[in-house]
Amino acid sequence: MKINDVILRTVTKIVVFIILTFGVELFLAGHHNPGGGFIGGLVLSSAFVLLYLVHDIETVQKGIPWDYKKIAALGVFLAVGTGVGSVLFGAEFLTQTASHFDLPVFGSTELSTILLFEAGVALTVVGVVVTIILSISEDV
Amino acid sequence: MNNLLVMPMVIPLLTGVFLVFLRPYVRIQRIVSLLSVLGTLGVAVYILNRIQTEGILKLDFGGWLPPYGILFVADSFSALLVVTTMVVTGILLLYAFSSIGKAHENMFFYPVVFFLVAGVNGSFLTGDLFNLFVCFEVMLLASYVLITLGGRKVQLVESIKYVSINVLSSWFFLLAIAYLYGTVGTLNMAHLSMRVAEAGQDPLLTVIGIIFLLVFSLKAGLLLYFWLPGSYSAPPTAVAALFGALLTKVGIYALFRVFTLIFYHEPEITHTMIGVMAALTMIGGGIGAIAYNDVRQVVSYNVVIAVGFILVGLAVSTEAAIQGSIYYLIHDMIIKALLFLLAGTMIYLTGTARIERMSGLIRNYPILGWLFFITMLSLTGIPPLSGFIGKVYVGQGAVEAGAFVLLGLAFLSSIFVLYSLLRIFMNCFWGETIINEDDDVPLPKGMLIPCVLFGLLTVALGLGAEGIAVYVSDAAHTLMNPDIYIEAVMNGNR
Amino acid sequence: METLITILVGVLVTVAVYLLLSRNLIRVILGTAILSHAVHLLLMTMGGLKKGSVPLLGENAESYTDALPQALILTAIVISFAVTAFLLVLAYRTFKETGSDDLDALRGVKDE
Numbered sequence: 001m002k003i004n005d006v007i008l009r010t011v012t013k014i015v016v017f018i019i020l021t022f023g024v025e026l027f028l029a030g031h032h033n034p035g036g037g038f039i040g041g042l043v044l045s046s047a048f049v050l051l052y053l054v055h056d057i058e059t060v061q062k063g064i065p066w067d068y069k070k071i072a073a074l075g076v077f078l079a080v081g082t083g084v085g086s087v088l089f090g091a092e093f094l095t096q097t098a099s100h101f102d103l104p105v106f107g108s109t110e111l112s113t114i115l116l117f118e119a120g121v122a123l124t125v126v127g128v129v130v131t132i133i134l135s136i137s138e139d140v
Numbered sequence: 141m142n143n144l145l146v147m148p149m150v151i152p153l154l155t156g157v158f159l160v161f162l163r164p165y166v167r168i169q170r171i172v173s174l175l176s177v178l179g180t181l182g183v184a185v186y187i188l189n190r191i192q193t194e195g196i197l198k199l200d201f202g203g204w205l206p207p208y209g210i211l212f213v214a215d216s217f218s219a220l221l222v223v224t225t226m227v228v229t230g231i232l233l234l235y236a237f238s239s240i241g242k243a244h245e246n247m248f249f250y251p252v253v254f255f256l257v258a259g260v261n262g263s264f265l266t267g268d269l270f271n272l273f274v275c276f277e278v279m280l281l282a283s284y285v286l287i288t289l290g291g292r293k294v295q296l297v298e299s300i301k302y303v304s305i306n307v308l309s310s311w312f313f314l315l316a317i318a319y320l321y322g323t324v325g326t327l328n329m330a331h332l333s334m335r336v337a338e339a340g341q342d343p344l345l346t347v348i349g350i351i352f353l354l355v356f357s358l359k360a361g362l363l364l365y366f367w368l369p370g371s372y373s374a375p376p377t378a379v380a381a382l383f384g385a386l387l388t389k390v391g392i393y394a395l396f397r398v399f400t401l402i403f404y405h406e407p408e409i410t411h412t413m414i415g416v417m418a419a420l421t422m423i424g425g426g427i428g429a430i431a432y433n434d435v436r437q438v439v440s441y442n443v444v445i446a447v448g449f450i451l452v453g454l455a456v457s458t459e460a461a462i463q464g465s466i467y468y469l470i471h472d473m474i475i476k477a478l479l480f481l482l483a484g485t486m487i488y489l490t491g492t493a494r495i496e497r498m499s500g501l502i503r504n505y506p507i508l509g510w511l512f513f514i515t516m517l518s519l520t521g522i523p524p525l526s527g528f529i530g531k532v533y534v535g536q537g538a539v540e541a542g543a544f545v546l547l548g549l550a551f552l553s554s555i556f557v558l559y560s561l562l563r564i565f566m567n568c569f570w571g572e573t574i575i576n577e578d579d580d581v582p583l584p585k586g587m588l589i590p591c592v593l594f595g596l597l598t599v600a601l602g603l604g605a606e607g608i609a610v611y612v613s614d615a616a617h618t619l620m621n622p623d624i625y626i627e628a629v630m631n632g633n634r
Numbered sequence: 635m636e637t638l639i640t641i642l643v644g645v646l647v648t649v650a651v652y653l654l655l656s657r658n659l660i661r662v663i664l665g666t667a668i669l670s671h672a673v674h675l676l677l678m679t680m681g682g683l684k685k686g687s688v689p690l691l692g693e694n695a696e697s698y699t700d701a702l703p704q705a706l707i708l709t710a711i712v713i714s715f716a717v718t719a720f721l722l723v724l725a726y727r728t729f730k731e732t733g734s735d736d737l738d739a740l741r742g743v744k745d746e
Contacts, residue, residue, distance in 0.1 A: 080150060
């Protein structure tokens with residue numbers, strides 16, 4: 001039976017972008033305020049899961065042809081890599097640094113290597129969550 | 141600053157990640173895995189030797205000094221175990237190359253093995269209790285995947301029990317950590333040791349200690365081993381050998397660390413409990429080992445007996461006994477891997493796990509038969525094989541401490557081990573051969589060579605016990621004198 | 635406040651144990667999830683429930699909260715999340731394979 005889901009589809013088109021933006025916002029906020037890679041990653045993955053729910057898996061795969069397992073692996077690599085990176089500079093494992101940069105649009109911005117670490121965490125979360133949900137749903 | 145310390149965990153972790161991307165290229169996966177294991181082994185040996193000249197090494201992550209930051213600490217005990225882990229993993233990978241099958245290799249088998257190794261090495265090296273929990277979980281998650289990989293019915297059903305029991309024990313672990321943090325306000329092991337010593341180990345702390353005992357006994361299979369034989373006989377041989385050689389040993393390591401470094405003030409309560417549990421474990425394991433006709437079950441119960449035996453050393457807690465336990469721990473990691481491989485190879489060759497359906501295998505596969513014979517002698521503790529020296533030291537320690545009941549049980553358990561394995565040997569290897577020449581399954585070289593390597597290793601470890609004596613006595617000395625550890629962590633060379 | 639939360643932890647553990655002891659696989663998984671939430675709350679309580687400023691940022695606040703329990707809880711949540719997800723997939727696969735989610739029916743499966 002085909003369900004009439006026009007409303008869901010229409011709303012999703014807008015809401016997915018709001019969720020994605022919110023995820024990025026949470027991710028960036030995590031630097032000094034509540035938020036961070038894990039939470040941001042969860043919100044981002046909820047957007048993907050919503051897409052998979054509304055459209056079927058094949059359609060979404062056409063639009064987003066990523067292998068989520070590899071995304072998770074990339075995330076772990078990034079997170080561990082920042083730790084190892086500090087070893088290359090002769091500091092202790094996992095040492096993080098931060099400093100202020102003058103960027104053209106944002107003005108004076110604080111950038112730190114924690115951001116990279118958190119990006120790794122976020123990617124891992126997105127990869128793992130979507131993989132799990134896909135692996136449950138794939139062969140229904 | 142010793143960034144090298146983190147390498148035994150980071151190299152396997154990065155290798156695992158790297159191998160995910162190499163999923164379709166099985167050959168490259170194998171080469172990369174071997175190289176990575178060799179590299180990690182090299183680092184671990186280097187660390188072990190540096191400890192002998194420089195004392196205990198530590199690494200404060202991100203430069204946060206203890207007790208505020210998290211850290212890795214390597215003393216001889218942990219470094220020895222890391223070295224053994226890498227040796228065992230390397231040889232088991234060789235066995236896996238020829239036995240595990242394409243389906244596994246394409247389903248991220250190697251990456252998961254490396255995550256498991258990262259968890260195991262992390263548990264050996266970490267210097268605070270919470271990271272011990274995290275590394276345990278990394279290891280356990282990898283083991284969950286390994287036990288279910290392949291998805292046969294037996295595996296799925298057994299893994300439900302395995303996962304549930306481990307979730308429960310992790311819960312107890314967190315509970316103990318929460319209470320401990322609420323009571324003494326720190327989780328750094330050296331700092332904990334100081335604070336517990338200052339405050340005196342009052343009944344509350346002893347209770348927390350007993351919760352830790354419960355947690356680690358569940359993981360190590362000390363008395364609470366009922367989940368072990370089922371889960372260890374479900375997965376493929378290479379995985380079962382990895383579990384039998386490594387997983388329970390991490391629990392044993394944690395027991396040694398916690399009850400020699402932190403909760404050592406009330407030995408009448410905690411160490412007596414460990415002694416009683418060890419005794420019951422050996423009795424239960426002995427009965428299990430001779431009760432079953434399934435090779436895999438017999439082998440799994442042998443793991444249980446060994447756990448009981450090693451913990452006898454902790455229960456009597458003299459320096460000689462601890463030394464014996466460390467020798468036996470290293471020996472057991474190697475010999476249990478060999479035993480599991482031999483059992484798995486026998487099942488592969490005959491297509492059955494029941495010992496009454498096998499006979500005369502030694503005529504068809506003489507090397508395999510003699511390897512089994514050596515394994516049996518080594519496990520029983522016949523000199524000059526590797527089990528001997530550990531048993532002697534544990535026995536000496538037990539006599540010093542006057543624990544004659546434990547001593548008697550420990551040596552009685554050796555007889556049970558001998559009987560259970562002799563039964564397999566007589567039934568399966570001796571007697572008339574029932575395999576006729578037509579359906580004689582050839583024994584692949586890739587399966588035989590790892591077994592031979594382990595066999596050589598147990599002989600070498602027995603004959604060359606002198607060679608590792610320096611490390612073992614240093615490890616035992618550090619375990620018996622917590623001040624050395626505390627001093628190194630709190631004021632150690634950076 | 636600590637007492638209240640501790641009682642809540644007790645209630646959660648009770649519920650979880652009840653669920654864990656049932657024969658239905660999904661209930662057991664829900665039980666483990668609730669069990670881990672209970673211990674997260676306990677970790678929080680054991681660190682002491684107090685209001686204060688963010689630690690490590692600035693030196694002007696009157697009191698600071700202890701960051702450690704929160705770090706522990708976040709880590710523990712991530713781990714329990716992974717384990718629960720794995721258990722769900724496992725339960726689903728087992729159901730597909732054996733056609734049952736009754737733990738009594740799943741016991742003692744011999745070699746196929």
